Amino acid sequence: MPRRQDGGRSASPDPRLESPSAIVGRGVQRRIEIRAGSGWLPPGAYLIATWAAASFPAMLPALFLSHGSPMLAIEDAAARRCLQTLPGRLPERPKAILMVSAHWERLRPTLSAPPVNETIHDFGGFPQELYAIRYPAPASPDLAERAAALLAAGGLSAQIDHRRGLDHGAWIPLRLAWPDADIPVVQLSVQTRLGPDHHYRLGQLLAPLREEGVLIVGSGSFTHDLSAFRSTGGVLDAPERDWVHVFAEWMTNALAENRVQDLLDYRRLAPEAEHNHPTEEHLLPLFVALGAGSGETRRLHTSTTYGILRMDAFAFGSQPDAQKPAAA
Numbered sequence: 001m002p003r004r005q006d007g008g009r010s011a012s013p014d015p016r017l018e019s020p021s022a023i024v025g026r027g028v029q030r031r032i033e034i035r036a037g038s039g040w041l042p043p044g045a046y047l048i049a050t051w052a053a054a055s056f057p058a059m060l061p062a063l064f065l066s067h068g069s070p071m072l073a074i075e076d077a078a079a080r081r082c083l084q085t086l087p088g089r090l091p092e093r094p095k096a097i098l099m100v101s102a103h104w105e106r107l108r109p110t111l112s113a114p115p116v117n118e119t120i121h122d123f124g125g126f127p128q129e130l131y132a133i134r135y136p137a138p139a140s141p142d143l144a145e146r147a148a149a150l151l152a153a154g155g156l157s158a159q160i161d162h163r164r165g166l167d168h169g170a171w172i173p174l175r176l177a178w179p180d181a182d183i184p185v186v187q188l189s190v191q192t193r194l195g196p197d198h199h200y201r202l203g204q205l206l207a208p209l210r211e212e213g214v215l216i217v218g219s220g221s222f223t224h225d226l227s228a229f230r231s232t233g234g235v236l237d238a239p240e241r242d243w244v245h246v247f248a249e250w251m252t253n254a255l256a257e258n259r260v261q262d263l264l265d266y267r268r269l270a271p272e273a274e275h276n277h278p279t280e281e282h283l284l285p286l287f288v289a290l291g292a293g294s295g296e297t298r299r300l301h302t303s304t305t306y307g308i309l310r311m312d313a314f315a316f317g318s319q320p321d322a323q324k325p326a327a328a
Helices: 026-037 046-051 078-089 141-153 168-177 192-212 226-232 242-256 260-264 284-292
Strands: 062-066 096-105 110-112 159-161 185-190 214-220 297-301 313-316
Touching (some): 078 313, 096 284, 110 141, 168 214, 185 284, 284 313
Parallel strands (some): 110 159
């Protein structure tokens, strides 16, 4: 898939890197430059590293994950199995995770940096088993400060919240993927009133974190009209509604074809857009991941729960291992 031509962060390549080792993606080449400049490689190893770049792990992609209902934490579903296999599909283990959850809305970008990541049970009326779950992943004030600095350098003022823990949009998918809760996690809020363009820009500004081993994850829902929940009877495998299907397929095709401007204008162009997203907060994390990624887009998973919630997951940029498909 071609690189975006929409004014994103792509730049002219360093001519030193345009060698016969073109099999190496520019993301990996950038990692080599960093390693060579950081003492990870011995003096004089730059050219050797360029030729042997395939031996280095690819840069982590940016991800969009659909977290669906809180019941995903305890209910068997195809999307749950996909999340459980996710770590084995990434090129390397993240050093930290920056999680953009639909369930934290603030007027301006805000990053979490509490002394301890408390588990927030921000839902009601569910089985008691859910409220007993804890996900004590370490916090990372350093990552919060680094992300805030990147946003500030791009002209977006961000603030740090020293009390905010992890809401269910963060801890449910993370607990399924990394149940040991041993990777530091920072949350970034969404600004729903500012729409897709703003969140795409957030992702572009945060993209350098991928070069530092940080996994950028947008957690929301590919479709999210909860007012239709009763019409399906609350049945997990209820047939997918037609209005869900046409919207999700338009979005999937636009992502596959890299039609970034159409995606940013999805509310006008996509069929049944407002039906599937009466409010935008559950789709905005996708635009952060899209902005942070570069190069190929890959759909990692697709399924539907309760007939109305599409649980699609996507990777943007350097890809997970194609030989390890998501669980069905």
